[in-house]
Amino acid sequence: MNLGKVVKSNQEQAVASWINYLNRVRLDRFMVALQQQDQNWIQAVDTLKDTLFTINKEVIERNRGGLKGMHGFIAEVAECGIGNAREQVQGKVPVYEWINDNGPADLLWNGVQIQQKFVASGNHLSLQAITQHLKKYPDFLSEGGKYQIPEDHYEQIKLLLSISKDQANKMPTSTGEFSLKQWKEVHDFFDKGTIKLQDIQPSKLKYDQVQVNRINDTIQNEKQSLKEVDQKIRQEAYAASKPSLEQEVKVTALSAAIEGGAAFVSVIAKKRKSGKKIGEFDSKDWEEIFKESGIGVIKGGVRGISIYSLTNFTATPAAVASSLCTASFGIAEQAYLLRTGKITKDQFIMNSEILCLETSVSALSSCVGQALIPVPVLGAVLGNTIGTLLYQVAKDNLTKTEQRLIKDYYKYLHELDSKLEDRYRTCIEExxxxxxxxxxxxxxxxxxxxxxxxxxxxxxxxxxxxxxxxxxxxxxxxxxxxxxx
Known part of the structure; x- marks a missing residue:
């Protein structure tokens, strides 16, 4: 019984099982990410539905704020709902809370008090409303509060602050796009130094988006925007689950190192068994050792990249991919012996058949072992060990009838495994x-x-x-x- 062959086969199948494990981890993470994103999406949509319900029930039906002030209360509820939904669709916790007590703050944002001002009258960009609030609550900013205004008001303020006095005096006002009076008001407001631009933050909504006749459309548009974010997150999860060049390089390098290291140890052990001590190795011995190790490194690299490619881009199980590599190396070696006249054509055919049969037994045994012992690498190695040893015992000791029975049994297991794999894929698609x-x-x-x-x-x-x-x-x-x- 050639235990050296069993050890080498185990090493090869261990690499294959490890690569298969890496592939499965990626796919498992992808499925978990999709399941989690399903929950994130449901929570975000539910938040938008609750937001619209609260706006209708607490603001519109109660006519809260009247015709001129109702949009302000709508803005408060919408800011909280939309802000929280945007967090939830990304798997984060809600950050907004509607205070709803007519106090100095309308919202809480990550624990920070927020006072909203959605005022368009007089074209003051909500700044006069901020001034009035600060007079009533002079400690609001010093206690860590923030003011929030419509997004379009905030952007207009930033634009006006970026225009110098010389530029402002030269800009046309007849088109209505620029107002010199508004420019002066904004600069005078911040030149006082009482309130800085960093004390004000933009809302997630524009002024017209929170009007009574627009809020339904605003929520529906937000749902569509969240759907786009949701799809992007799913696409990113899918991209992360795909095989990558970086992982392929790591797999190839490690496989090369393992096989090269195994070859290095094997040659040294062989020479030690012949009676030579390591200290007695001459240059010829070391040349042979490094030659065999180099061949092992090359084979390991080819094996790693082949298994990774076959398992990720074709429907080839890892154990079978490894056995295909082993069979390819073995047949190439037999072809070389045939070309150099060291074996006959009949010997070439017979050796190739035996080699393919041995690698098939290794692959099947590893698959069965991994199924019975679902521990990465361990199941494949134990299955390969038992199956390979059983095959060698049968080949060397049993009658042809018994060998045929075992061979037929392995063939049956292989066919059953293929059928189950097809059924599994069909079930997944359904x-x-x-x-x-x-x-x-x-x-x-x-x-x-x-x-x-x-x-x-x-x-x-x-x-x-x-x-x-x-x-x-x-x-x-x-x-x-x-x-x-």
Whole structure:
């Protein structure tokens, strides 16, 4: 029994199993990332729905603030909801809280008090409203508070501050795009030094986006923006799960080092068994050692890059990919012996057949071992050891009938493994299709439009097998059910 062959086969299958483990880790992380992003998306959408509900219930229906001031309360609720939804879609915790107590602050942002001013009257860019608030609460800024104004007001202020006095006096005012009076007001406001630009922050919304007749569109547009962010995050997760050149280089280098190191140790051990001590090695011995080690490094590099490529870009299991490399190296060696006249054609064919059979046993044994012992590398090594030893025992000691039985058994296992692999892939594809259908129906069931939500709920119930006759499918049926008619 050639234990050296078993050890070498184990080393090869260990590398293959390790590469397979790296591939599986990437895919597992991708699936976890998608599942987490599903939750992030649901939370973000729920927050937008709650925001719109609160605006309608607490502000619009109560006519809070009247016609002139209602948009200010809408802005407060919308800022919190949209700000939190943007955090949640990225898997972060909400950072905004609506205070709603008519005190000095309207919001809390990461623990910082925020006073919002959405005022367009007089074209003062909300600055006069800030001045009035600071007179009423003079300690607001010194206690760490911040003012928040519409995004378009903030951008206009920054633009006006960037224009020098000479430029301002030369700019045309007839088009209405520039106002010298507004320019002076903004510069005078900040020249006083009481309030600095860093005391003011832009809202996530423009002034017109928080008006009563615009807020529904604003929330729907925000949902679409969040969907784009959601898709980008999923695409980034997918890109991170794909095989990379960097990982391929690392795998190749480590495989080369392992196989080269194994060859180095093997040659030294062989010479030690012949009776030579390491101190007695001459230049010829070391030349042979480094030659074999170099060949091992090259083979290991080829094996690493081949297994990585085959397992990631084709449907080849890692154990089979490693055995293909081993068989290729072995047949190439037999071809060299044939060309140099050291073996006959019959010997070449017979040796190649035996070599392919041995590598097949190694691959199958590793696959079975990894399945029975789902520990990375360990299962493949133990399976390879047992399978290879069993094959050698059969080859050397059993009758041809017994050998044929074992060979047929391994063939059966291999075919079964292929069938299970095909079934697994089919199930995965069917699951993906079902999940797509499910999410489409689920989104319709929770649509903001009542009629669309009702139809979506009916479709969702039928999707899960509820008979149509047991469902309330129209408004009239719902009224009749609850009215007892």
């Amino acid at each position: 699951l993906k299709e079902e999940m797509v259908t499910y999410y489409v129906i689920l989104e319709k069931a929770f649509a903001p439009n009542c009629t669309e939500a009702l139809n979506g709920s009916v479709a969702l119930a039928m999707y899960f097998g509820v008979p149509r006759e047991e469902l309330l499918t129209t408004i009239d049926e719902i009224d009749m059910y609850f009215m007892g008619q």
